[in-house]
Amino acid sequence: MTLTALTDQPVHSRGQSFWRAVELAGCYLLGALWVLPLFYAVWMAFHAAEYEVRFDLFAPLTLGNFVDAWNAAPFARYFLNTFVLITVILASQFVICTLAAYAFARYEFRGKTIVFMLVLLQLMIMPEVLLVENYRTMVKLGVIDTVLAMGLPYMASAFGIFLLRQAFLTVPKELDDAARVEGAGPLGILLKVYVPLSRPIYVAYGLVSVSYHWNNLLWPLVVTNSVSTRPLTVGLQVFASPDQGVQWSIISAAALMTSAPLLIGFLLFQRQFVQSFMRAGIK
Amino acid sequence: MSGIEIKNLHKRWATFDAVRDVSFTVAPGTLTVLLGPSGCGKSTTLRLIAGLDAATSGQILIGGRDVTTAPPARRGLAMVFQNYALFPHLSVAENILFGLKVRRVPAAERTRRLRKAADILGLGALLERKPSQLSGGQQQRVALGRAIVAEAPICLMDEPLSNLDAQLRHEMRKEIRSIQQSLNMTMVYVTHDQIEAMSLADQVILMRGGSIEQKAAPVDLYLKPATSFAARFIGTPPMNLIALANGKGGAIVKGSQGPALVEGSGDGLLLGLRPEEIRIEREGIVPATIRSIEYHGADSILECAVGDQLLLVRVEGIRRHTVGDTVRLGWLPEAMHIFDEAQSQRVERKVLVRQAEPALRVAT
Numbered sequence: 001m002t003l004t005a006l007t008d009q010p011v012h013s014r015g016q017s018f019w020r021a022v023e024l025a026g027c028y029l030l031g032a033l034w035v036l037p038l039f040y041a042v043w044m045a046f047h048a049a050e051y052e053v054r055f056d057l058f059a060p061l062t063l064g065n066f067v068d069a070w071n072a073a074p075f076a077r078y079f080l081n082t083f084v085l086i087t088v089i090l091a092s093q094f095v096i097c098t099l100a101a102y103a104f105a106r107y108e109f110r111g112k113t114i115v116f117m118l119v120l121l122q123l124m125i126m127p128e129v130l131l132v133e134n135y136r137t138m139v140k141l142g143v144i145d146t147v148l149a150m151g152l153p154y155m156a157s158a159f160g161i162f163l164l165r166q167a168f169l170t171v172p173k174e175l176d177d178a179a180r181v182e183g184a185g186p187l188g189i190l191l192k193v194y195v196p197l198s199r200p201i202y203v204a205y206g207l208v209s210v211s212y213h214w215n216n217l218l219w220p221l222v223v224t225n226s227v228s229t230r231p232l233t234v235g236l237q238v239f240a241s242p243d244q245g246v247q248w249s250i251i252s253a254a255a256l257m258t259s260a261p262l263l264i265g266f267l268l269f270q271r272q273f274v275q276s277f278m279r280a281g282i283k
Numbered sequence: 284m285s286g287i288e289i290k291n292l293h294k295r296w297a298t299f300d301a302v303r304d305v306s307f308t309v310a311p312g313t314l315t316v317l318l319g320p321s322g323c324g325k326s327t328t329l330r331l332i333a334g335l336d337a338a339t340s341g342q343i344l345i346g347g348r349d350v351t352t353a354p355p356a357r358r359g360l361a362m363v364f365q366n367y368a369l370f371p372h373l374s375v376a377e378n379i380l381f382g383l384k385v386r387r388v389p390a391a392e393r394t395r396r397l398r399k400a401a402d403i404l405g406l407g408a409l410l411e412r413k414p415s416q417l418s419g420g421q422q423q424r425v426a427l428g429r430a431i432v433a434e435a436p437i438c439l440m441d442e443p444l445s446n447l448d449a450q451l452r453h454e455m456r457k458e459i460r461s462i463q464q465s466l467n468m469t470m471v472y473v474t475h476d477q478i479e480a481m482s483l484a485d486q487v488i489l490m491r492g493g494s495i496e497q498k499a500a501p502v503d504l505y506l507k508p509a510t511s512f513a514a515r516f517i518g519t520p521p522m523n524l525i526a527l528a529n530g531k532g533g534a535i536v537k538g539s540q541g542p543a544l545v546e547g548s549g550d551g552l553l554l555g556l557r558p559e560e561i562r563i564e565r566e567g568i569v570p571a572t573i574r575s576i577e578y579h580g581a582d583s584i585l586e587c588a589v590g591d592q593l594l595l596v597r598v599e600g601i602r603r604h605t606v607g608d609t610v611r612l613g614w615l616p617e618a619m620h621i622f623d624e625a626q627s628q629r630v631e632r633k634v635l636v637r638q639a640e641p642a643l644r645v646a647t
């Protein structure tokens with residue numbers, strides 16, 4: 001975005017074009033810094049262990065690291081766990097946030113402003129701060145080491161409620177009125193008018209949520225302790241712990257493998273995602 | 284078929300009375316227009332009838348049934364909104380059938396009604412399009428289609444034509460009237476456009492500041508305005524309202540030398556005369572000076588001074604008048620409307636102006 005915006009501007013003077021070149025170089029530098037570790041990981045994953053610290057353009061490629069990684073830990077199970085976790089969280093978030101946002105956007109009730117302020121307050125609290133307190137709650141609920149425990153703290157997402165409320169507020173009141181005259185009830189209006197009209201927001205929010213929970217490590221690490229619940233991130237962490245001996249090429253292969261579905265998904269639907277983000281106003 | 288009866292309807296928004304003590308009835312199968320300047324409470328009244336807002340007090344009966352607290356869906360009505368309120372994510376056909384699907388009307392019946400509405404409105408070729416792919420006039424038709432397929436006895440419309448250009452507005456106006464009559468709908472139609480009101484309505488309800496100023500058939504509204512506001516609101520250019528004063532033998536135009544136009548005192552009274560009813564005649568009633576001339580094509584509007592009052596006169600084509608000419612203005616006795624300036628109410632006074640026909644003049 002920045003780049004295209006810059007090139008669109010007419011160049012007026014030598015000084016300006018100099019600064020533009022500096023900016024451009026800065027952009028490339030930052031981009032390179034960002035992408036270098038990824039390149040390094042890809043390099044390591046596809047080469048034998050002896051090329052870890054030796055760069056040779058014609059080093060033989062191998063898929064051995066992937067096979068080793070796959071066999072070294074129950075990654076199939078971890079994939080399933082992550083998939084279940086993400087599905088449960090996303091589904092609950094959509095349901096809970098949609099209903100809450102609808103109430104905040106279109107209903108008048110006592111204490112509405114205060115309740116909404118409380119929701120916004122939640123936006124400003126780092127989840128890590130509540131780690132211990134959340135753990136105690138989960139213990140009391142008796143759900144430690146379950147998918148529910150991993151998902152519960154995130155289901156009523158303040159961000160989701162806020163985002164959807166803003167989206168619902170932009171739906172013309174006239175459409176709501178028309179649907180009411182046509183005989184639709186409150187839930188019917190929500191599902192037939194508000195939700196379809198906010199689809200880009202759902203896509204954008206879904207993407208943020210999926211990538212966040214796909215990568216989330218700390219909380220699942222705290223509340224899980226068995227193979228049958230551990231998501232990929234925790235599994236990878238366990239796998240990479242020093243007591244097994246650090247084999248960077250295998251770890252790289254495993255890391256690449258676990259992030260591949262997200263990466264491929266994003267590349268495939270890149271255009272739709274970017275459009276959704278533009279329309280949702282998140283950048 | 285059902286009519287509508289509104290009794291002492293009142294709507295208060297926080298500290299502001301948007302609708303005050305409004306009562307009227309709409310006979311089954313007729314079209315009533317709620318007319319008035321912007322902000323006078325027309326839309327609020329319509330939304331109360333629809334059930335989209337709750338009345339503060341008063342009663343609404345539809346088909347003899349008290350629906351004051353019933354939800355919109357239970358009132359047996361369809362509504363067309365100012366901005367059409369089409370669902371942007373649905374096709375034209377889905378938009379039209381939205382309500383029927385919600386009400387679980389069988390598919391065969393839905394198809395029949397869709398075809399009928401599409402025929403009436405000429406929408407056949409557009410059914411698969413999205414609203415954003417339609418022109419304003421076509422969107423308006425889809426909104427009408429949705430009201431038609433509901434086959435509700437009552438149809439409410441809130442300024443349905445205000446977003447269309449003049450040409451299209453005229454066509455749609457005729458179309459709405461013919462649909463209303465052929466389907467025998469009971470219709471309440473909101474507009475701020477007096478020409479639309481006059482050409483459509485069986486009954487016009489003129490509102491101002493939340494209350495009813497006058498309810499009458501269009502003809503009566505034009506011929507016998509109940510207040511000076513009603514007099515000014517109907518007609519283009521609006522009716523002249525000139526101040527009267529006490530004079531010899533009756534009330535005279537303020538600042539003039541007479542003659543007496545109505546019996547009794549003139550102070551505090553207004554004389555209403557429509558520009559199109561005033562003629563320039565050699566034997567006219569009052570002398571006047573032409574102040575300006577505005578040429579409109581088929582007619583011209585002259586601004587004339589009588590005494591210290593100004594009034595507009597509509598004459599056909601361009602006459603041989605020039606600014607500064609002194610002429611005499613005449614009119615028929617029935618063309619005179621007298622209003623109390625303070626109360627703005629119409630008052631009946633004996634008119635002293637006689638028919639200015641030469642034959643009569645010779646006989647006397």
Ligand SMILES: Nc1ncnc2c1ncn2[C@@H]1O[C@H](COP(=O)(O)OP(=O)(O)O)[C@@H](O)[C@H]1O
Pocket residue numbers: 296301319320321322323324325326327328
């Ligand atoms: N929801 C509302 N809350 C507060 N005031 C309102 C509301 N709706 C309308 N009003 C006020 O009521 C008055 C009448 O509005 P409305 O019926 O829309 O007028 P119009 O005759 O132009 O359709 C206006 O002064 C408007 O500001």
Ligand SMILES: [Mg+2]
Pocket residue numbers: 325326327442
């Ligand atoms: Mg209005």
